[in-house]
Amino acid sequence: MSSDVDVQKPLLLLRPGRSGIVKVLIENQYAGKLLALGVLPDAVVKMVRKAPFGNVFYIKLDNHQLAIRAAEAESIIIEEII
Amino acid sequence: MIQHASQPIVALLGNPNSGKSSLFNFLTGLKQKVSNFPGVTVEKKIGKLQLENQTIKIIDFPGTYSVFPNSLDERIVIQSLLNPQDFNYPDLVVYVADATQLERHLLFAAQIRDLDIPMVFVLNMADLLEQNATKIDNQVISDFLNCDVLSVSVREGLNMDKIIEAIQDNLIHTSSENRKSLFRLDRVEEKVAHEVMEVIPCKNLYQAKLIAHHNGWIDFLSGDQKNKIDIIVKTNDFADLRGQIRETMSRFDTHVSILQKAVTGKVSGKVTLTEKIDSIVTHRIxxxxxxxxxxxxxxxxxxxxAEYPMEWIEKGFAIGGSWTARILGDGWFSDLLVNGVLAGLGGIVVxxxxxxxxxxxxxxxxxxxxxxxxxxxxxxxxxxxxxxxxxxxxxxxxxxxxxxxxxxxxxxxxxxxxxxxxxxxxxxxxxxxxxxxxxxxxxxxxxxxxxxxxxxxxxxxxxxxxxxxxxxxxxxxxxxxxxxxxxxxxxxxxxxxxxxxxxxxxxxxxxxxxxxxxGAGKIIMMISVVLWFLASYGPGDNMENAEESGKELSMVNKWSEQETDNHIASLKLESSYIGIMGKWIEPAIRPLGYDWKMGIALLTSFAAREVFVGTMATIYSIGSESDEKTIREKMSAEVRPGTNEKVYDRATSLSLLIFYVFAMQCMSTLAIVRRETMSWKWPAIQFLFMGVMAYLGALLAYQLMS
Structure with missing residues (x-):
């Protein structure tokens, strides 16, 4: 896994402005609600910005926006779009 | 269909931000009532809608994402939908979806449809579709959900009459044909559902599965039923969390293909106005x-x-009070009405x-x-x-x-x-x-x-x-x-x-x-009347004696009528139950630097903190008309008996200030906390810990300063 392509990582590690494709939701506790909010496998998600005091992230999906905490962003495994 | 004895119930359901409440306001206008669902602080909004031949009851349920709740609000909704005997179980659901967010808003609708509850599907914000040059083929969705689908805009008032028509039609022709479920249960779920149906009758397998899923918190099952379902869940290794995810994913899969057929011309990925605003409004700095x-x-x-209206209200109640007092004359009843009831009412309205x-x-x-x-x-x-x-x-x-x-x-x-x-x-x-x-x-x-x-x-x-x-x-x-x-x-x-x-x-x-x-008014009123009683009455002939000695002092000192009245009021307060209580707590508050006069003020200002100033005015016989400045002068002139030390020295005053920073001296707040937490436990705890903080803070301040 040396190349940048196909590297899966938590959404938490995506830099602001970058996008990724949702692969798996690894935390069952959060998965149900995330799905209901439209964080679905194969959906494109963009990391928009970090909250002023950290720990919370502003993300954008196809046509709506969400605020999620770091722990929640960590449970969303994505593949970065290079 | 369950026929409600009185009026049919129409439930408004949908995700948060779907425009559901606006539709509710449109349908019911001012004929609505807000209460709580029993035992919880979840708002239940009920309104009435007059149709041609009948009046129907409309319930605006809290916004919900799916039948798998994540909050207390959502639980209440799901509980009502899973129990046909529930007082709020709908005869018809009007499902409100945001037409621009259909992918997500379709989920809950499909689940309600699988619970076999008659439904009208409302696509709100249809006006925004036109702006985005998007089209939705309602027929495709109607075929999928097997119900009427309407495009409306609550905001623009577009097609609103059609909603009422649809409600009317669907209440009459409720097709209870056995529709095929949109979602297939897996083998374990099916087995569990069948077994649950032997414990409690269900409309279909899907409802039974959800009851098994939510067995831990739903409240309409008996203890015996719960135990039985619990055993069913355990013996079948019914993994609810995984099942929930599987169901949600499988439904979304289906919806993607439905929406591909139904929606045309959708553009995505462009920067919206909201994003532009947010780049400033949620900016780091x-x-x-x-x-x-x-x-x-x-x-x-x-x-x-708020300053002016509050002043008018206070003046209004003062005028009303003196007017009532004049009409009723002297006597305990007039006093109760003016200084107990009216004062309490004023304290609420203000x-x-x-x-x-x-x-x-x-x-x-x-x-x-x-x-x-x-x-x-x-x-x-x-x-x-x-x-x-x-x-x-x-x-x-x-x-x-x-x-x-x-x-x-x-x-x-x-x-x-x-x-x-x-x-x-x-x-x-x-x-x-x-x-x-x-x-x-x-x-x-x-x-x-x-x-x-x-x-x-x-x-x-x-x-x-x-x-x-x-x-x-x-x-x-x-x-x-x-x-x-x-x-x-x-x-x-x-x-x-x-x-x-x-x-x-x-x-x-x-x-x-x-x-x-x-909610809070009743409690405030009660406490206000109790405080009035404690301040107006004393044991035995205390009050008469106070009046007598006031008059005697007046003769000796040649006071004017006003001065005499003020002194009598002061002596009476001192002799009343609350005055006695003030003296009684003096040993407890002496370490804070307070005397019994301040004790009285602490007690009376429990009604509301600002009462402190008024009580000080009465104790120092200034009469109630005077302003802060005179009170301050009187207070600063006060010396400890037999000495030249000022009562309101730096230590005592600072101690009082700190006391008021922390103390829960407000019955209205306690009343509202009781209402919002549904128990006396939390206001009691709050009163105690704030009291302890106030006491210790004041003690520390006084001991360090004196």
Whole structure:
């Protein structure tokens, strides 16, 4: 896994402005609600910005926006779009 | 279909931000009532709609994402939908979906459809589709959900009459044909569902599966039924969390193909107006600055706009009181009516302007979509203190008055976060503490300047800061003491910005004011009457003696009639039950530097902090007409018996100030906490810990200073 392509990582590690494709939701506790909010496998998600005091992230999906905490962003495994 | 004996019930259901409540306001107008679902503080909005031949009951349920609830609000909704015997079980669901967010909003609709509840599917915000050059083929969705589908715009008033027609039609022709479920249960789920149906009759397998899934918290099953279902779940290794995810994913898969057929011309990926606004409003530095300015405005508004109406209300009640007293003449009944009942009523109504203004502004911020940005920005800080991003709004509003602030915590869905916010909010210095600060601060800090600042102003700021420090400490402690019932999470939508609908805003304000008057009013009234009794009566012939000795003193000193009255009032207060109690608690408050006179004021100001000043006026026989300045002069002239030491020296005054920073001296707040937490336990705990903080703080201050 040396190349940048196909590297899966938590959404938490995506830099602001970058996008990724949702692969798996690894935390069952959060998965149900995330799905209901439209964080679905194969959906494109963009990391928009970090909250002023950290720990919370502003993300954008196809046509709506969400605020999620770091722990929640960590449970969303994505593949970065290079 | 279950026929409700009286009126058919139509439930409005849909995701949050679907425009459901606007539709509710449109359908029911002013004919609506807000109450709580039994045993919980989840708002239940009921209205009536007159159709051609019958009146129907419309319930606006809280916004819900799916049949797998994540909050108390959602649980209440699901519980009502799973139990056909439920008092709120609908005969017809009007499902409201945002046409621009159909992918997500279709989920809950499909689940309701599988529960076999008749439904009308309303595609709201159809006007926005045209703007985006998108088209939705209603027939495809109608075929899929097997129900009527309407395109409307509640905001623009588009096709609204069709909704009423559809309700009318669907209440008459309810097709209870056995429709095929949109979702296939797997083998285990099917087996579990069949076994559950032997414990409790269900409409179909899907309903039975959900009952098994939610067995842990639904309240309509008997203990025996719960045990049986529990065994079914365990023996079949029914993995509910995985099942939930499988169901949701499988439904979304189906919906993707349905929407491919139904929706044309959809463009995605362009930068929207909302994104542009958010790049400023939620900016790392600008965001908090803008928020601070907005809150400063809200705070100012509560303070200054409410000032005049509050004055009028106070004057109005004073005039009403003296008028009543004149008509009824002297006597206990007139006194009870004027100083007990009317004073209590005045004490309730006087809060209405502040509550109305705060909720007017908060609702505007909420409806426009700004409030969720506030949560986004401040959740990190508040989460550290066991609260939620939304708590910021309550804490800031507390600077004006804790009552509307505590009422505003309803938007916090996590129980623990909400409770902590409710418990710490009154520690923020409210406007009622100001008169006390104003009277006492002069005894502590001289009227000098330090650089460009006024020393007294700085001291005032220090008192406010002290309250904020109290919030930090107490919330941190509560965070560790209180146990959490569920994992805390944030995950929330940041809806697109939109102009608020004024009808909705005013309706919310009206409901908040009503719920305050009805909910807290009774308790405030009761305490007010009790306090009146304690201050107007004394044991034996105490009161007569007080009047007698007042008259004798008057003869000796040749007082004017007004002076005599003032002295009699003072002597009477001293001889009353509350006066005796004030003397009785003197040993307890002496270490704080207080005498029995202050003891009396502490007790009477439990009604409301500002009463402190009025009581001081009575005790020092100034009469009630006088202003703060005379009271201050009297107080500063007071010396300890037999000495030249001033009673209101620096130590005692500072001790009093600190006492009022922390003490829960407000029956109205306690009443609203009792209403919002549904028990006396929390207001009692709050009263105690704030009392302890006040006592220890004051003790420390006095002992260090004297």
């Amino acid at each position: 600008l965001g908090p600055v803008i928020f601070f300015v907005v809150m400063l405005f809200v705070f100012q508004a509560i303070f200054s706009w 809060f209405v302007p502040q509550i109305a203004i705060l909720f007017l502004l908060i609702t505007i911020l909420e409806e426009s979509g700004y409030m969720s940005r506030v949560v986004f920005m401040f959740d990190a800080i508040m989460h550290k203190m066991g609260m939620n991003g939304r708590s910021v709004v309550s804490l800031i509003s507390s600077g004006a008055c804790a009552i509307p602030a505590i009422m505003a915590t309803r938007t916090i869905s996590d129980k623990k976060e909400r409770l902590i916010t409710i418990l710490v909010s009154p520690l923020i210095s409210c406007s009622a503490r100001l008169p006390i600060y104003a009277v006492l601060i002069g005894f502590v800090v001289p009227d000098v300047r330090i650089g460009i600042f006024q020393a007294q102003g700085l001291a005032m700021m220090g008192l406010y800061m002290l309250g904020i420090v109290g919030v930090f400490l107490v919330s941190l402690i509560l965070k560790f003491i209180l146990k959490s019932e569920s994992t805390s999470f944030l995950m929330m939508e940041l809806p697109d910005y939109k102009t608020p609908l004024w009808g909705n805003v005013l309706m919310t304000v009206k409901k908040k004011v009503e719920s305050f008057i009805v």
